Amino acid sequence: MTWSSFIWFALPAMLLWGGAGTLIYKPAARRAAEWLMLLGIAVFAAFIVALWVGLERPPLRTMGETRLWYSFFLALVGYVTYKHWKYPWLLSFSALVAIVFGVINLLKPEIHSKSLMPALQSYWFVPHVTVYILSYAMLGAATIAALLQIRKLGRSVSDPKLFGLMDNLVYAGFGFLMLGMLMGCFWAKAAWGHYWSWDPKETWAFVTAGVYLAYIHMRLRPVHPRLTAWVLPVAFILLLITWVGVNYLPSAQGSIHVY
Structure with missing residues (x-):
């Protein structure tokens, strides 16, 4: 998997998150919003795993790669905290910011080699x-x-x-x-x-x-x-x-x- 495939994962994930952030304010549709959020997280996680395999290194080296993780973790944290405290705005905000970082990566894709400099070849990385x-x-x-x-x-x-x-x-x-x-x-x-x-x-x-x-x-x-x-x-x-x-x-x- 390479960055060229990102759009085919990012767009479905962002559409799912957008739907979740909208439906969460409707009490009758909150269960559907939760499922949409989880599906978006799963789609995004699938790309991160596939990119990791394709690069033969963890996708954590560049700002673009860390934005992937920020989108993923923000969506995940938003979902988990919503489940605990039941604030609809929290899930909606998390979905929105996750989408923003996804859009940034679509507009400014970064393609890098598989190699890591020696300092980054550490189990602490x-x-x-x-x-x-x-x-x-x-x-x-x-x-x-x-x-x-x-x-x-x-x-x-x-x-x-x-x-x-x-x-x-x-x-x-x-x-x-x-x-x-x-x-x-x-x-x-x-x-x-x-x-x-x-x-x-x-x-x-x-x-x-x-x-x-x-x-x-x-x-x-x-x-x-x-x-x-x-x-x-x-x-x-x-x-x-x-x-x-x-x-x-x-x-x-x-x-x-x-x-």
């Missing part, structure tokens, strides 16, 4: 990147929940259930974020001889983790709820800078994290 992408999906969903809570607080209304959703998504996402960082340290030690070098991406990752940790501490003392909720959008902006933005900084040129 797959779990490190996969865990990070899963954490990004959870923290992205937490950000949307935070924006909804901010809107409610602006009307002097608080939704404890929504705060609970935010907290659980952040706890899980932060846990995966720290696990990914720890795996990265062991990978760096094996590949370059040191656990941490304050590389630009490492520095931004540290700052991002610190802001999410600040949110967790603020929630342990439930004061200033609106200020606390605003921490999550700020933290997610830092996360996006860590993931994408750092690559464009002059200081990152020659970085071990820019391939």
